[in-house]
Amino acid sequence: MKSSKKFETRDGEIRADLRRRIIALELPPGTALSRQQLQEQYTLSSTPIRDALLQLQEEGLVAIQPQSRTCVTLIDGEQARQAHFLRSTIEREIASRLARTAGPELHTTLDRLIRLQEDVSRHDLYLFAQLDQEFHEELFIAAGLEHVHDAIRRESIHIDRIRALHLPLGDKTARILDEHRRIAEALRTGSAEQAGTAMTQHLSQSIGMAAELRRLHPNYFAA
Template sequence: MALEDSTTSPPGRLRHRTVSAAVAESLRQRILNGELAPGIQLRQDALAEEFGISRIPIREALLQLEAGGLVKIVPHRGAVVAGLSVEEVEDIFQLRLQLEPPLLALSAPRFTRADYKGLRALTEEYGAALEAGQIERWGELNRRFHLDLLRHAARPRSLSIISGLLQDCDRPTRLQLSASGDVARADREHTQIVALCEADKVGEAAELLHAHIAHAATSLIEIYRRAHAD
């Protein structure tokens, strides 16, 4: 997968910045779709050989990924793909279980027709991405759906916390869906939550949201524990 790094490219620093951005984007997609798993070491010499370029843009690309939280620079190991521990995953989902269902109970009674139209469009887009195997889109669409469910709760601090939690569990959620085969279940439950809200069954919708998050947590923690046991 050689990238242009010849004398025909823009000179000096500009060339390195252009090539490093392309390398960073390639590695970012491989990390986000699970091809490069947490803990994998990203060796500069191996990457330079793979991309057919010098180590300078590789080093710059890894620094970009570190700034984005996808890579950690570890003493004596170099760059490794960042990931969450089992304990961190448990903590994230426990917080989501505590925060999201009550906020849905506050938000759903304030939904407008436009809100329901937007939520249904998101569920359709999410379902299409799941069916097409567009793994890189699952996390962002899932995050948007959950935040839109809670948008009218009038609890900005809580929503800010949830937004960060959803961002943190973006990759783990995609791992859970891919490894467990729960894509159809996730799609179905999203649709059911919206339908319950629209039918003015907000309590049932909040209960289903709790079960939805709890199932994802249980499934993902099991996957993480199996991986650590291997």
């Protein structure tokens, strides 16, 4: 029983690492995944690799063709658009609600995350993106909507990869930081309208760039 538990934990670590690499575009859309190479990279047998890939297929991040090949899925622009609509609608309402109800603990947490993002913005884009997600997750937690957050995260795989394409461009990290500061300030001052508007503007940036990103990376997007 002890070894089985360790084995299950290791499987989860493999899935999480592959997921991270796909979302961060270390494994770009369309990349063929060799199970043999993955076994060598992770120094594991075929079974945990197969199980990790099956879980990623359930998430929509890989496509497994029996007796053929496994590859990273292309970015689905329509699914990204619908996920953005869902997220934007809900997070605008959360921001407006929290402007009326949030306590000092949330303000302290958001300020801490903004400072951490400032520290890593120029040298670790993946960590910057993780802190961005944590910033938004704290809003869901403060609103008592953790399960809603989990559901939205499951639907956000395509928009996450669009954001990974967008993040290195121009002054994107600086703009995210400025938008986070505006959201935090609106929450602090109790302005529900400003908080909702700031959130909507913040979440619209990457989806608004989708057409341009498709032009720059046509092979990454589904037809």
